Amino acid sequence: DTGVSQNPRHKITKRGQNVTFRCDPISEHNRLYWYRQTLGQGPEFLTYFQNEAQLEKSRLLSDRFSAERPKGSFSTLEIQRTEQGDSAMYLCASSLGPSGYDTEAFFGQGTRLTVV
Amino acid sequence: GQQVMQIPQYQHVQEGEDFTTYCNSSTTLSNIQWYKQRPGGHPVFLIQLVKSGEVKKQKRLTFQFGEAKKNSSLHITATQTTDVGTYFCAGLREYGNKLVFGAGTILRVKS
Numbered sequence: 001d002t003g004v005s006q007n008p009r010h011k012i013t014k015r016g017q018n019v020t021f022r023c024d025p026i027s028e029h030n031r032l033y034w035y036r037q038t039l040g041q042g043p044e045f046l047t048y049f050q051n052e053a054q055l056e057k058s059r060l061l062s063d064r065f066s067a068e069r070p071k072g073s074f075s076t077l078e079i080q081r082t083e084q085g086d087s088a089m090y091l092c093a094s095s096l097g098p099s100g101y102d103t104e105a106f107f108g109q110g111t112r113l114t115v116v
Numbered sequence: 117g118q119q120v121m122q123i124p125q126y127q128h129v130q131e132g133e134d135f136t137t138y139c140n141s142s143t144t145l146s147n148i149q150w151y152k153q154r155p156g157g158h159p160v161f162l163i164q165l166v167k168s169g170e171v172k173k174q175k176r177l178t179f180q181f182g183e184a185k186k187n188s189s190l191h192i193t194a195t196q197t198t199d200v201g202t203y204f205c206a207g208l209r210e211y212g213n214k215l216v217f218g219a220g221t222i223l224r225v226k227s
Contacts, residue, residue: 033215042122042204042217043159056214091158095215103147103208105215107158 004108006092012114013082020078021111025094032075033105034067035091043091049075050098082115089113118143120207122218130226135192137221139205147208148181148188149215154201159217162190162203195225 005024013019025032030051035043046065047057051072057065064082069075079086089110096102119142129135139148147166151159163172165181165188172179178191192199202220209216 042219045214045216048214104161104164110158
């Protein structure tokens, strides 16, 4: 296992289309995060999972965003009816545990979404 | 909700000068982490602080966690061009809670 893997690396889509991104975390990691990052900003929290349970979803997210982690392993992030404001880098990160020294987050390379 | 704020937003230093970035949380944290992101890259973990008043060093980097566990700082001594990037702090409020990032401090080093 070489780290967190995200696919695709780049996605260009037309406004109104649906897109889905995949994240494969480090295999023994229980915690998985999705963040969104725009130029010059820090990673903005979207949602996170502990195993297969989605613990929180950002109030900034509209109902067009949904994420799953069906078996507690890989996760998908879907954006329906994309808008130009959705253009950003979508980052996935995983960590071993929820507390103490196990919370170091390992990031994937991200999926860059461009909505035209 | 939990907020993590960082200052300054941007700093441009001459190579050899020192650099400090500060992080403040609106809530008490169980731990704080620091990450570095190079241009075009993804955030990479640097260090984690858990104890009140903790100080850790990594070569020219010194990290501090405040006594009240609400603030932290990263200090780089004698910056080098390889230090260029954006430095983020990220706080974990309590057991099981989410990791929240600050907006980051962009460091540019002029040689």
